[in-house]
Amino acid sequence: MSIVSITRATLVKDLRLEWRSKDAINSMLFFSLLVVVIFSFAFDPTAEESRRIAGGLIWVAFLFAAVVALNQTWARELRNQVMDAYRVSPAPANGLFLAKALGNFIFVSVLEALMTPLFVIFYTLRPLGPAYQLVIVAGLGTWALVVNGTFFAAMSLRTRAREIMLPLLLFPILIPALLGMVEATTAILTGEYSAKFWIALLVAYDVVFTIGSLMLFELVLHAE
Amino acid sequence: MKRIFPILALLTGAFLSYALYLALEVAPTEQTMGDVQRIFYYHVPSAWTAFLLFFINLVASVLYLVRRIPSADRIANWVVIAIGGVTCIAAFMVKQLPQGVEPSSVATTGIGIAAIYFLIRRYFSGDAADALAVVSAEVGVVFCTVVLVTGPLWARPVWGIWWTWDMRLTSTLILWLIYVSYLFLRRFSSSSQTAVLAAALAIFGALDVPLVYFSIWFFRTQHPQPVIGGGGSIDPRMLHVLLINWLAFLCFAGLLCWSRYRLEIVRRQVEEAQALKSLESVR
Amino acid sequence: MVSVTGLIKQFGRFAALRGVTADFDAGRIYTILGDNGAGKTTLLRTLAGLSVPTRGSVKILGSGELRSVCHEIGYMAHPSLLYDELSAMENLRYFAQLYGESAEPVHEKIRGCAALIRLVGLDPELTRPVGQYSQGMRQRLSLARALINNPKILFLDEPFSNVDIRSAQTMVGLLKNLREQGRTLFVVTHQAALLNGVVDEFVNMEAGLIVSRSPQTVGAQQQ
């Protein structure tokens, strides 16, 4: 009953559930579209200037959409108290965590895949620096967002004001990663300096908090 | 027990007044900044006290979690001893320490970390460690607020700006945000295992600190801005006043923590008594 | 089989359990009765290892470490603990995987789930999502889910509430067979009448304490 098989089974089940009733993904896609449009209205710089602030803008928009998605992480488990069925079984808690984190990673990546071209269109962005690094930064950044998001979503289940607690807990801890994402993206877009350090920081952040989550998730899951 | 408290309160009050007098009158006026530099004697000791309190919160949280599993408890002891030992050895081995940092201070920090850990482990068992975590977080946030208020008040007259993404000030702000969210979690928690959740968040907060430090440090090298208080050596008389003030602040913080701790213990007893509708647990 | 000593469960100023000490033997059906807020559900969840007691200890099958015996525990509650969008078979196959790669190959496991579904009187081939089942059907499927790993102990929290009579009677019949097979069952319910003639012992709770235990000689019911 290895973690890998449990994670795979849970992830497959989650994806099938998502595929069956696409209402979650559709509503989130439309929400992301709204976020991009609103951001484009709020900030309408000239092409030259846009490269400098686009990094911050894109990542805050992603963060906005991701938090709304992360709040839905455990919605299905809560609807019929299915979480108890998992907690009673001998399946390891980390299996559930990894499956949910990976599920969220896919979910948020799909949102980003929709939002990015829209940003490019609205801001006529053309990265001067090495564009392939943008994908690395996006992957690392999204994982940092998702691994902590899933952990704190589980933690906020145990509180009264569930929807507001997740961002309250997540954002302070996320600041270094957010700084890393924004600075790396700006570095690549403007091509003025290399994003190597920020990518290294994101890797360190991902490693530290993935290990931290795997060690502490069981305590949080069973903290009733 | 109750009689000592007023005496200590008076003593601390006297000590604080003496420290205030030193800061305002005795300490030499700084040439470039003038008298406004005296904010330094309140800004820096408050920051050190806040960081110490947050560290105590971390230790209490780790102890609360680790004590529940005997094997984890033993591992944690060895880890702390290792941290203490390595820091001492590194202090004297590492050739170029960051400027203005002597090996002796690094070594004492290493020993200090281990000492605090084992002291708290010795005197605060299970639930008491959790109460200590609440207390140190709350009082820590109060001192951190002082730092975040006095910082801009100092930066405005000297550099003409209210806020600067200076490394120390920014990491203090982020620590403040983390521990305010910690207090929110404790307040909104509807689970009977709040202590476990809070301890997990405290550990996440601690994991975050080094990352905050490195990200702000590199952020600074790319966007250079004035540094609060400046580095470089410091006039010995100023240092003397600074340490006196820090000691006074530590006594004051100790007093605050002690009374908040008493309050927390009695609050928990009252809660338990109300829950079990019986009196024998209220001392 | 199951023993608890000095169980206290405190939620801030309210205590759901205020010092419960009891022993339960194998092969019996215990029905836990009491009005709302008496702590029935909290006691059941604490026994099942879902809720950590503030003080006191729980021993199941002689072990205090509940995680090491949880493969012997089945849990069912008023909510269905099933995914509404999945069919009966998909639900059970997923939960069966949680109980691990037992030696038997995949098709064995599928037959196991199908047998369980038939046992509770449902059709395994039914592809309708569980969300469209009636409450009675859903509760029976939930009972099937609780039986997946052939557990020795079953915790049932309000299994019959707003369930049609026919489904309830099927479930009671099942519980009787399970008891015959030597399993221990704990049923929290308000409809004690349904279990007449089947229950071995009524456990009455009030304000977080067990106030009385009335063993039933099967057949002779005082109530």
Added chain:
Amino acid sequence: MNFLYAAYAATWVIHVVYLGTLVTRYMRLRRDVDELKRK
């Protein structure tokens, strides 16, 4: 110059406000304990 006094004053205002919350919490607690003792 008044920034200096403003900073010192702000420090003590924050501490006094916190002490105030401690005192009010202690009073409320005293009342709860007396209530319990009476019951």
